[in-house]
Amino acid sequence: MSSSNLFKATVNEYLEGLPKTVQSKLYEAPATCLSIYRLLSPMAKFFIMSMIFNEKPVALRDLDKWCMPSARKLEYEALKQLESLHLIEYDSKASHIRLHSTFRQNFRDCLTGSQDPTAFGSISTTVDKHQVDVAFLDSFASSKWETILHFMVGTESTATPSNSVLSLLRLGGLMEGPGRGASNLKITNTGFQFLLQDVNAQIWTLLLQYLNLTQELNMDPVDVLNFIFVLGSLELGKSYAVSSLSETQVSMLADLKDYGLVYRRTDTSSRFYPTRLATTLTSDSSALKTPAMAVEQALDSVEGGTDNEVSQTAPPGNIQGTVIIETNFKLYAYTNSPLEIAILNLFVHLRTRFANMVCGQITRESIRNALYNGITADQIIRFLETHAHPQMKVLAKEKLDKKIEFDTSHNINTAGGAPQSQALRADGSVAQHKLEILPPNVVDQIKLWQLELDRIQTFDGYLFKDFPNQQEFDKLSSYASELGVLIWSDKIKRKFFVTKDGMSQVADFANRKLKSRGQ
Known part of the structure; x- marks a missing residue:
């Protein structure tokens, strides 16, 4: 899974696990409807936009006509996602579907600009005596977030995060240790995986743990979620009035400030500023735009730039676009940040360190150490691709x-x-x-090193057998393959095995198509 979709899958999984009544309350907020739409897959977005202005229910057979046969798997996954979020409702015969009425109305208001003027926050009308610009907000957010990451990898002379952050690190299983003191906390296998995630995925990991604490803190989870989604729709660099927030949302500001999502000069200030970490919560954009990212964009537009140019222009403190890997598994990274070097050291055998560069080798032993810490081959490959040199x-x-x-x-x-x-x-x-x-031989070898440890894989699912004829077997197994739920098939014995989630869809197809053909 790509890094841009990793955090979306994490958030969607949480939303799908909420009770239907809670989901329905969420759809009463236009900003939440817009944010949830952004988190959906492209096919699910297509279905919503096709039904948003349609007053009548849509026949399921029409949905099949909207998609090519090769997109059957995408269609199945999209409908499953919409059904899990209760965004679609089936009629009594399950032959037609329509959008959730509340979601449909509020999301349509967002598209037409008919929503309440304060649905996306109330911009402060007074002038702030203390100048706050985008550069300051980026610096503030970066400082807060890197403090958390530095603490996790044990960088010396690192400031200790707030108690609320430490509690989330414990609750999420990212760090563990005896007592409640920060000095006793050590990073866990889950924490190692956390370090290699996209920044948006990291933020949502902590926010979802924060949502799990809402009941203990006597906070309304719907109110908390709505405010988080509102933050994702606010404008960077603008100040918003605290007076328009609910009591629960005001109490959240202090915690969100510790995570670097909002800036509020004092606990009694009448305004707050969302940072880039907040405004990109539901988008594919980079969570932080640092000077190094600007350098990378400039280098992307200049073909033939030399390595020396990068070492002179790329500032420290960001590993974005600085990693070079050769076919002989040697790795070079233009960085002098202890945090970045510590992350690379999770799966690279580092050998030499210069003023602005570290050199190392990807070895079987270094990859195995990462695998033992719970890091997967796909996470390593995705990290290297994301941070590859222009x-x-x-x-x-x-x-x-x-x-x-x-x-x-x-x-x-x-x-x-x-x-x-x-x-x-x-x-x-x-x-x-x-x-x-990345060099194909490097990618393949990293995956092979993981396979050495994962010789046996288990799957939960259902076995289909005892077909009366070969034609019926071929029809059903082909459909399961199109959906992407087919795990194993034996054409001679007329048996195939599908995933647990795909069983109902394949069974429904068998009832609709095969039985109707026999009548």
Whole structure:
């Protein structure tokens, strides 16, 4: 799963686990409706936008016509997601669906600008004597968040986070230790995985633990969630009036300030400022825009930039776009930050450290140590791809273009630097081309080292067997494969195994299609 979708899956999983009554209350807030829409998959968004202005229920057979047969899996996952969030409602015969009425009305108001003027916060009308700009907010948020990460990896001379942060680290299983003192806390296997996550995923990890504490703190979980979603819709650099917040939301400001999500000069200030960590809670944008990111963007537009240029211009304190990996598993990273070096040390055998660069080697032993700490091969690969040097991305794009040129027909389906392209071969088959930022042999070897430890995998699911004829078996197994729920199949013995979640969908298809054909 890509880093941009990791935090969305985490939040959606939490929302899907809420009772239907709580979900319905959430949909009473327009800002929450907009934020939840942003967290949905593209196919689920398509279904919502297709029904938002339609007063009548939509037949399920029409949904099948809206999607190509190759997108059957995406259709199934989208409907499952919408059903889990109770965003869609089925009629008595389960042949038609419609959007949740409250969600439909409030989300439509957001699209047409008919919502309450204070639905997305009340901008403060008075002038702030103390100047607060975007640069200050970015610096404040970065300082708060890096304090938490430095504390987790045990960086010397690091300030101790607040007690509320420490309690969330304990509750989330990111750190553990005897007593309540901060000095006794040690990072856990889950904490190691946390360090390699996208910043948005890290923030949501703590926020979801904060939501789990709402009952102990006598806070309304709906009120808390609504305020978090409102923060994701506010404008960076603007100040908002505290007077428009509920009592629960005002009490949250102190905790959110400790996480770097909001800035409030004093506990009695009449205004607060959302930081970039807050305004990107439900978006795919980077949570923090540091000077190093600006340098990386500039380097992306200059092909042929040298490594020396990077070492001179890239400031310390951000690992974004500074990692180079060679086919011989050697790794170079332009950084002098103790935090970044500590994160790399989780899966790299570091050998040399210079003023602005560290060198190391990815070895079987270093990857195994990471695997023993609960870090997966996919997390390591995703981290290296995310923080790859701009020149590695340029070279990968050049290789991808050369591969596509070998296809006789150039019906290329690519948009905005998408990681995959399609080309139509002369025989009519579709060639899939993937943007390989990292050396393929390095990626494959990291996965093989994990397979050495994961020799046996178990799956929960259901076995389909005793088919009366081969045609019925082929029809049903093909449908399960299109949905992406097929784990194992034996065509000779007419048996196949599907996931636990996919069983109901395959069974419904069998009842609808196969039985109707026999009548």
